[in-house]
Amino acid sequence: xxxxxxxxxxxxxIRLGMVGGGNDAxxxxxxxxxxxxxxxxEFIAGAxxxxxxxxxASGKALGLEEDRIxxxxxxxxxxEGRLKSGIEAVSIVTPNHMHYPVAREFLKRGIHVICDKxxxxxxxxxxxxxxxxxxxxALFVLTHNYTGYPMVRQAREMVAGGELxxxxxxxxxxxxxxxxxxxxxxxxKQAGWRxxxxxxxxxxxxxxxxxxxxxxxxxxxxxxxxxxxxxLTTFVEGRPxxxxxxxxxxxxxxxxxxxxSSQVAPGNENALKLRVYGTxxxxxxAQEHPNxxxxxxxxxxxxxxxxGGAGSGEAxxxxxxxxxxxPEGYLEGFAxxxxxxxxxxLAARTGEAVGAEVVYPTAEDGLIGVAFVDACVRSSARxxxxxxxxx
Numbered sequence: 001x002x003x004x005x006x007x008x009x010x011x012x013x014i015r016l017g018m019v020g021g022g023n024d025a026x027x028x029x030x031x032x033x034x035x036x037x038x039x040x041x042e043f044i045a046g047a048x049x050x051x052x053x054x055x056x057a058s059g060k061a062l063g064l065e066e067d068r069i070x071x072x073x074x075x076x077x078x079x080e081g082r083l084k085s086g087i088e089a090v091s092i093v094t095p096n097h098m099h100y101p102v103a104r105e106f107l108k109r110g111i112h113v114i115c116d117k118x119x120x121x122x123x124x125x126x127x128x129x130x131x132x133x134x135x136x137x138a139l140f141v142l143t144h145n146y147t148g149y150p151m152v153r154q155a156r157e158m159v160a161g162g163e164l165x166x167x168x169x170x171x172x173x174x175x176x177x178x179x180x181x182x183x184x185x186x187x188x189k190q191a192g193w194r195x196x197x198x199x200x201x202x203x204x205x206x207x208x209x210x211x212x213x214x215x216x217x218x219x220x221x222x223x224x225x226x227x228x229x230x231x232l233t234t235f236v237e238g239r240p241x242x243x244x245x246x247x248x249x250x251x252x253x254x255x256x257x258x259x260x261s262s263q264v265a266p267g268n269e270n271a272l273k274l275r276v277y278g279t280x281x282x283x284x285x286a287q288e289h290p291n292x293x294x295x296x297x298x299x300x301x302x303x304x305x306x307x308g309g310a311g312s313g314e315a316x317x318x319x320x321x322x323x324x325x326x327p328e329g330y331l332e333g334f335a336x337x338x339x340x341x342x343x344x345x346l347a348a349r350t351g352e353a354v355g356a357e358v359v360y361p362t363a364e365d366g367l368i369g370v371a372f373v374d375a376c377v378r379s380s381a382r383x384x385x386x387x388x389x390x391x
Contacts, residue, residue: 013039013040013041013042014040014041014042014088014089014342014345014346015041015042015044015045015085015086015087015088015089016035016041016042016043016044016045016087016088016089016090016091017043017044017045017046017047017068017076017080017087017089017090017091017111018031018032018043018045018046018047018048018090018091018092018093019046019047019048019073019076019090019091019092019093019094019098019102020047020048020049020092020093020094020095020098020102021046021048021091021093021094022048022049022054022055022057022058023048023057023058023061023062024058025048025093026190027093027116028048028093030330030331030334031091031093031114031116031143031334031338032062032091033331033334033335034331034334034335034337034338035091035335035338037321037331037332037335037338037339038335038338038339038342040338040339040342040346041089041338041342043062043064044064044065044068044087045064045068045069045070045076045080045086045087046058046059046062046064046068046069046070046076047070047071047072047073047075047076048062048069050072050094050098052071052072055069055070055071055072056069056071073098073101073102073105074105077090077105077106077109077111078105078109080109080111081106081109081110081111086111087111088111088112088345089111089112089113089114089139089341089345090102090106090111090112090113090114091114091115091116092113092114092115092116093116094116095193095199095200096118096120096121096199096200096201096207097120097121097198097199097200097201099115099116099118099119099120099121099125099129100120100125100126100128100129103115103129103132103133103140104128104129104132106138107132107133107135107136107138107140108132108136110136110137110138111138112138112139112140112141112341112345112348113133113138113139113140113141114141114143114337114338114341115140115141115142115143115366116142116143117142117143117144117211117212117215117361117366117369118201118207118211118366118369118370118373119142119363119366119367119369119370120201120366120370121199121200121201121202121207122201122202122370122374123370123371123373123374123390126366126367126370126371127367127391129363129366129367130363130364130366130367133362133363133364134363139341139344139345139348140362140363141337141340141341141344141360141361141362142360142361142362142363142365142366143334143337143361144211144212144215144216144219144337144361144365144369145330145333145334145337146212146215146216146272146287146333147215147216147219147333147337147359147360147361148319148332148333148334148335148336148337148340149287149290149319149328149329149332149333149336150290150291150307150312150315150316150317150319150320150328150336151285151290151291151292151293151305151307151312151316152216152219152220152285153315153316153318153319153359154293154305154307154312154313154315154316155220155274155276155283155285155293156219156220156222156315157313157314157315157316158283158295159220159221159222159276159278159283160222162280163280163281163295163297164276164277164278164279164280164281164282164283165278165279165280165281166278166279167221167222167223167251167253167255167276167277167278168254168255168256168277168278168279169255169256169257169275169276169277170217170221170223170249170251170255170256170257170258170274170275170276170277171257171258171259171273171274171275171276172213172214172216172217172257172258172259172260172272172273172274172275173213173259173260173261173271173272173273174209174210174212174213174260174261174262174270174271174272174273175260175261175262175263175265175268175271176209176262176263176265176268176269176270176271177263177264177265177266177267177268177269178191178263179191179195179205179236179239179243179263179264180236180263180264180265180266181236182236182237182238182239184196184239194208195239195240195241195243196240196241197240197241200241201370201373202241202373202374202377203232203241203242203373203374203376203377204232204234204239204240204241204242204243204263205232205241205242205243205244205245205261205262205263206230206232206242206245206247206261206373206376206377207241207373208263209261209263209272210245210247210259210261210372210373210376211369211370211372211373212272213259213260213261213272213274214259214369214372215361215365215369216272216274217249217257217259217274217276218368219361220274220276220283220285221251221255221276223251223252223253223255223257224251224252225249225250225251225252225368225372225389226250226251226252226388227249227250227375227386227387227388227389228247228248228249228250228372228375228376228379228386228387229247229248229379229384229385229386229387230245230246230247230248230375230376230377230379230380230384231245231246231247231380231384232244232245232376232377232380233245235264236264242380243262243263243264244261244262244263244264244265245259245260245261245262245376245380246258246259246260247259247260247376247379250386269288270287270288271286271287271288272286272287272288273285273286273287274286279298280297280298281295281296281297281298281300282295282296282298283295283296284296287329290307290327290328290329290333291306291307291324291327291328291329292304292305292306293305293306293312295311306324306325307320307324307328308320308323308324308325309324315357318357319336319339337360337361340358340359340360341360343355343358344358344360367391368389368391371389371390371391372389374389374390375387375388375389375390
């Protein structure tokens with residue numbers, strides 16, 4: 001497998017802005033790093049906090065010109081949309097409840113949107129945002145970053161190529177332990193908004209990391225969910241949202257699945273795992289060992305496929321940067337989505353069609369993810385009854 005590197009011809013960096021993600025915000029830094037890894041973007045403007053004073057301080061700390069630091073996102077969208085050298089794309093890295101109003105302002109001005117997941121905090125807003133994305137001339141990219149991992153692309157290619165046969169079973173899990181105690185009561189920022197229904201939405205753990213597991217299951221398997229039965233639990237007393245979820249899945253075509261997400265499972269850090277089984281064989285992938293993909297053809301010994309090693313194909317190669325044996329992971333997965341977005345944005349500059357190999361989650365994928373969370377909440381409220389998606 002050839003490692004592509006990233007020596008693509010430059011046609012001018014994409015002018016990038018950011019909403020949210022002040023200089024002390026974890027996910028904002030992740031997005032800025034990801035945008036720089038392949039050198040497709042220039043970060044030039046931002047409304048980096050809901051507090052004007054902090055927004056201005058963060059912009060200065062990150063080296064933005066003073067006239068490109070904004071006290072709020074609407075002022076940024078209005079001015080940048082009018083400037084001849086205004087931003088071409090905006091990264092949205094706010095808490096969930098702000099995704100819709102922010103994205104709407106930029107989409108209606110033709111500015112491409114790169115938005116952190118989930119799409120929105122509520123299903124009605126997800127439907128409105130998906131429609132706004134359809135109606136806009138701009139692109140919408142949702143950063144379900146695990147879809148950018150090379151061996152996830154490898155697994156998707158193998159399933160699509162029929163190497164597993166007809167898919168029968170899909171098992172996804174994503175346990176963590178960081179909310180085992182009431183961390184939100186200590187003033188910790190991430191715990192605070194992620195356990196707050198007003199800012200996070202109706203789902204807690206299921207919306208925060210369960211959506212990653214669900215998105216990954218569908219991305220790799222190519223299956224469409226028909227219905228689910230969910231048991232959402234809140235183990236930490238006083239917490240208003242779920243911190244553990246068990247979900248049974250029924251897919252169109254007859255395949256079955258199970259999903260477990262938890263943020264109260266001691267001993268787990270970011271233990272996202274996916275197993276897919278078909279009539280001809282099975283695949284296993286674990287995020288904490290991202291360069292390894294286990295493939296077992298039925299009746300044969302288990303085989304290890306490594307990033308860049310024997311058996312690894314073009315789908316993995318085109319999103320790899322460095323030789324086999326060197327780890328690529330979380331930041332590179334994000335960077336791959338930023339580069340896929342850059343390819344699409346650069347093609348849009350000239351009206352060219354982007355190649356079918358360019359893959360990234362869209363607003364429609366995000367709508368399905370929010371509908372998944374909504375269905376889990378509805379099912380659990382009915383004692384685990386089977387329900388469909390209202391997407």
